[in-house]
Amino acid sequence: MQPSFAISLDALGGWRTALARRLDDLARYLQEQDLVDGTSGAQLTSLHERLANEKLVVAFVAEFSRGKSELINAIFFADTGRRILPATPGRTTMCPVELGWTNGEEPVLSLLPIETRFEGLSLAELRAQPRAWRRLPLVVDDPDQLAQSLLEVTRTEWVSQQQARQLGFWDDATPDDNPPVDGEGRVEVPAWRHALINYPHPLLKQGLVVLDTPGLNAIGAEPELTLSLLPTAHATVFILGADTGVTRSDMEIWRDHLGSHAPTRFVVLNKIDALEDPLATPEQVKAQIASQQTETARMLDLSAARVFPLSARQALAARVAHDDESLRASRLPELEAALGAQLLPQRRTVLEHVVVEGTQQIETQVSRQLGDTRRQLAEQTLELRGLRGRNSAKVRLMLQRVDTETAEFEQCTTLLQAMRSVHARMLKDLMIDLSADRIRAEVAEMQKAMGATLLNLGAKKAFVALCARLDALLVSALQRNAEIRDMLAASFARLNAEFGFSLALGKAPELTRYVEELKLIESNYVQYLGLTLAMRLSQPTFMEQFRRMLISKLRVVFENVSSEIEMWNKSTSAQVDAQLRERRRNFKRRRETLERVQVAGGELETRLAELDTQDERLQKTLARVHELAEGLRAHALAAPLGTDGQADEALLGAPIGLDLDIDLPLVEAAAPAVERRVHA
Numbered sequence: 171m172q173p174s175f176a177i178s179l180d181a182l183g184g185w186r187t188a189l190a191r192r193l194d195d196l197a198r199y200l201q202e203q204d205l206v207d208g209t210s211g212a213q214l215t216s217l218h219e220r221l222a223n224e225k226l227v228v229a230f231v232a233e234f235s236r237g238k239s240e241l242i243n244a245i246f247f248a249d250t251g252r253r254i255l256p257a258t259p260g261r262t263t264m265c266p267v268e269l270g271w272t273n274g275e276e277p278v279l280s281l282l283p284i285e286t287r288f289e290g291l292s293l294a295e296l297r298a299q300p301r302a303w304r305r306l307p308l309v310v311d312d313p314d315q316l317a318q319s320l321l322e323v324t325r326t327e328w329v330s331q332q333q334a335r336q337l338g339f340w341d342d343a344t345p346d347d348n349p350p351v352d353g354e355g356r357v358e359v360p361a362w363r364h365a366l367i368n369y370p371h372p373l374l375k376q377g378l379v380v381l382d383t384p385g386l387n388a389i390g391a392e393p394e395l396t397l398s399l400l401p402t403a404h405a406t407v408f409i410l411g412a413d414t415g416v417t418r419s420d421m422e423i424w425r426d427h428l429g430s431h432a433p434t435r436f437v438v439l440n441k442i443d444a445l446e447d448p449l450a451t452p453e454q455v456k457a458q459i460a461s462q463q464t465e466t467a468r469m470l471d472l473s474a475a476r477v478f479p480l481s482a483r484q485a486l487a488a489r490v491a492h493d494d495e496s497l498r499a500s501r502l503p504e505l506e507a508a509l510g511a512q513l514l515p516q517r518r519t520v521l522e523h524v525v526v527e528g529t530q531q532i533e534t535q536v537s538r539q540l541g542d543t544r545r546q547l548a549e550q551t552l553e554l555r556g557l558r559g560r561n562s563a564k565v566r567l568m569l570q571r572v573d574t575e576t577a578e579f580e581q582c583t584t585l586l587q588a589m590r591s592v593h594a595r596m597l598k599d600l601m602i603d604l605s606a607d608r609i610r611a612e613v614a615e616m617q618k619a620m621g622a623t624l625l626n627l628g629a630k631k632a633f634v635a636l637c638a639r640l641d642a643l644l645v646s647a648l649q650r651n652a653e654i655r656d657m658l659a660a661s662f663a664r665l666n667a668e669f670g671f672s673l674a675l676g677k678a679p680e681l682t683r684y685v686e687e688l689k690l691i692e693s694n695y696v697q698y699l700g701l702t703l704a705m706r707l708s709q710p711t712f713m714e715q716f717r718r719m720l721i722s723k724l725r726v727v728f729e730n731v732s733s734e735i736e737m738w739n740k741s742t743s744a745q746v747d748a749q750l751r752e753r754r755r756n757f758k759r760r761r762e763t764l765e766r767v768q769v770a771g772g773e774l775e776t777r778l779a780e781l782d783t784q785d786e787r788l789q790k791t792l793a794r795v796h797e798l799a800e801g802l803r804a805h806a807l808a809a810p811l812g813t814d815g816q817a818d819e820a821l822l823g824a825p826i827g828l829d830l831d832i833d834l835p836l837v838e839a840a841a842p843a844v845e846r847r848v849h850a
């Protein structure tokens with residue numbers, strides 16, 4: 171059988187694991203050589219975290235019962251030989267469900283009670299508050315318990331109309347969209363706002379995050395889902411039923427949430443097996459599928475090649491039975507090939523960039539550090555060689571010279587202090603504009619402008635104005651950071667020229683992408699701020715939710731900008747401190763050596779030999795660091811196993827174990843209960 175999407179993702183995971191291991195080797199070596207200072211330490215940690223935590227999000231979006239869960243099972247979990255997610259008729263997924271794996275955490279189902287909406291905190295804020303979540307440990311080796319736990323995502327509860335209104339599930343302005351009311355006037359709402367499944371599946375361990383969504387058109391859909399999770403997903407699979415065709419509500423979901431960003435959209439026409447007709451020839455059925463495909467593409471304004479007719483149910487059954495022919499007939503492999511072609515290169519490029527850039531920085535930093543030490547050794551050697559055959563009067567003279575030079579050097583502290591205080595002031599001014607308070611104030615101003623317009627019809631305008639202000643803030647922050655850079659460049663040039671420093675400014679942080687991110691948030695929200703939503707903004711609870719979410723989304727962007735700026739500035743100052751320390755130590759060493767030479771003449775040759783050995787060792791270290799960093803970069807740029815089948819063994823090293831043998835039995839064991847329910 172062709173390598174499936176799941177297998178290629180595995181190969182990419184192996185490539186990444188090997189990269190992480192090589193990074194560990196580099197870190198360990200630097201540690202052993204005592205070369206990890208504040209800057210390189212922070213660079214190593216950041217590179218390590220990005221390699222480990224970069225996620226690949228694939229979202230499955232559809233109206234109820236189009237077969238999302240079945241498709242997720244067929245693509246990602248069929249190799250386990252079982253169904254993992256429950257996909258039983260009538261068991262509707264009520265809240266967004268995120269399947270993923272966080273290292274170091276137990277398998278657990280975390281559920282966020284719907285009541286958290288009363289507090290107005292955004293999902294992003296609540297993610298950081300473990301106490302807000304109900305945690306159900308997943309007993310992965312007990313199938314009945316596991317199935318029982320996963321059923322939680324379908325749980326609902328009955329609340330009064332008033333509560334439903336506060337929770338955002340009831341809107342008097344659109345009575346047709348409201349949920350049905352029972353005999354006592356109560357309304358059925360989801361019990362949970364969001365579910366996170368931490369599950370030790372090999373693919374999830376590789377950084378895959380699968381997002382299952384409830385019908386987005388349902389009133390009360392979590393805004394965070396539509397505004398944040400979906401727009402940032404690396405791929406979205408939109409599922410339609412071949413049995414139902416494109417319905418009006420399918421069309422609305424597509425238009426409101428998915429229409430733009432077409433390159434990452436995949437449309438599935440599921441359940442083609444339902445078109446089988448004993449009275450029609452296979453050719454006739456095929457023609458019917460083809461015409462539905464064309465029609466769907468026309469309605470969604472896509473090329474027909476983006477529409478994948480298939481049968482998730484048949485694909486899952488075929489994979490479980492290892493029936494290649496039936497799998498081909500299900501037509502799932504075509505979708506997987508397209509998903510793979512989109513996602514794998516995208517993921518590769520991101521990680522490649524992270525590694526190449528990161529190791530380059532670390533190497534530059536370490537080389538600079540080693541280079542400085544070598545330069546000082548060379549100066550000392552030169553000085554000591556000059557002493558050969560000289561008398562003690564000459565040595566005394568040299569001692570005087572060292573003292574004068576030391577005193578001259580110490581004059582740099584005035585310049586350093588001036589530079590530091592200007593730097594601190596400029597940085598502080600810059601940071602104020604990027605602070606959470608500043609964003610909150612800007613959003614409050616937008617809210618005021620929105621409140622002033624009738625029925626919030628000016629909501630969009632107020633929002634666009636907010637974005638323009640934020641954009642200006644960001645652009646001015648970048649400008650100011652450039653000014654800081656200029657100031658430092660001038661000071662460094664003086665320190666280098668007058669005091670023999672070898673200060674060099676590192677590459678400025680690449681910040682324009684945050685301006686792009688802000689633009690993306692703007693376009694997503696503008697799409698969302700259509701007329702319907704503008705009306706809902708007049709509800710205080712909804713407005714509050716919207717505001718909170720917007721703030722937390724914007725804060726992420728601004729916090730990233732400020733932390734990058736801060737890190738760059740810190741590492742620049744750290745460089746100055748390190749060189750200052752090293753220079754002072756060097757003066758002290760020179761003085762000590764001369765004093766020793768003065769006492770005992772034989773010291774000179776011993777000391778010269780010592781300096782030689784030290785320099786040799788440093789050269790070796792430098793070569794080894796380069797070798798390790800180069801190996802890491804070469805590995806990052808080498809073809810991973812499985813993507814083109816031509817992996818370079820020498821570069822990739824030993825094959826990577828995916829600890830499949832640990833994980834799969836859990837899944838196997840979990841499955842029978844799910845199966846039983848499906849057939850019940």
Ligand SMILES: Nc1nc2c(ncn2[C@@H]2O[C@H](COP(=O)(O)OP(=O)(O)OP(=O)(O)O)[C@@H](O)[C@H]2O)c(=O)[nH]1
Pocket residue numbers: 232233234235236237238239240241256257258259260261262263383384385440441442443444480481482483484
């Ligand atoms: N005939 C047929 N039925 C399918 C196929 N895929 C899914 N189904 C059935 O369609 C129903 C809904 O499937 P689910 O996977 O639960 O759909 P969903 O989109 O997750 O549904 P919700 O969670 O309710 O939104 C189930 O009864 C599935 O067995 C398919 O390819 N062919």
Ligand SMILES: [Mg+2]
Pocket residue numbers: 238239257261262263382
């Ligand atoms: Mg489902």
